[in-house]
Amino acid sequence: MKKLEDRADIEVLVNRFYDKVGRDEKIGFFFNDVAKVDWSQHLPKMYAFWETLLFGQISYKGNPMAVHFPINAEVPIEKDHFAHWLALWTETVEENFTGEMADLAIYKATNIANLMAHKMEVARR
Ligand code: HEM
Numbered sequence: 001m002k003k004l005e006d007r008a009d010i011e012v013l014v015n016r017f018y019d020k021v022g023r024d025e026k027i028g029f030f031f032n033d034v035a036k037v038d039w040s041q042h043l044p045k046m047y048a049f050w051e052t053l054l055f056g057q058i059s060y061k062g063n064p065m066a067v068h069f070p071i072n073a074e075v076p077i078e079k080d081h082f083a084h085w086l087a088l089w090t091e092t093v094e095e096n097f098t099g100e101m102a103d104l105a106i107y108k109a110t111n112i113a114n115l116m117a118h119k120m121e122v123a124r125r
Contacts, residue, residue: 003099007051013105014046017092026084034075053108054101064112065119072120082117086110 004013018039022028031037048060071077089109093102 001098002096004054004093004097004101004105005099007047007055007057009097010050010054011047013092013096014043014050016096017089018043018046020088020092021085024084024088027081027088030071030075030077030081035071050105054104065116068116068120069123072123076124077117077120079117079121082113082120086113089113 002009004010018031022031022039031042045060045062049062049064051057052060068077086109090106093105097105
């Protein structure tokens with residue numbers, strides 16, 4: 001299988017992941033109905049986000065936590081939702097790529113998803 005090694009690979013991975021997310025029974029509605037995401041805006045942000053995390057290319061300059069609070073205030077994003085997000089991410093990475101960067105993509109997503117789940121829970125108290 002192919003190694004995850006450049007920006008083009010990230011675009012493939014992110015496109016395939018959000019293709020699943022958008023059609024997903026458990027978490028798709030956050031994107032389609034709650035946030036009403038404009039995919040043509042969201043996807044390039046996510047390419048930049050992952051390029052920054054994995055390759056140290058500082059192309060993403062946003063605040064990844066901040067956008068999730070207003071969504072969480074409208075409809076709670078629960079631990080189970082994050083676990084499902086992470087399962088889809090891990091599955092998509094493993095279906096398409098191998099190697100150190102693929103492992104790192106799973107490792108970093110795990111850490112951020114856990115931290116985000118915790119922050120969302122605290123914000124609801
Ligand atoms: C079930 C869990 C999650 C849900 C429902 C969710 C939902 C969303 C939605 C709806 C947006 C678009 C907001 C908008 O543009 O209006 C968004 C943006 C984003 N999400 Fe998530 N997300 C989840 C988990 C994660 C995780 C685990 C990460 C990181 C590994 C992440 C990283 C980001 C980033 C970087 C953005 C773009 C932020 C920006 O605009 O700069 N999300 N998310």
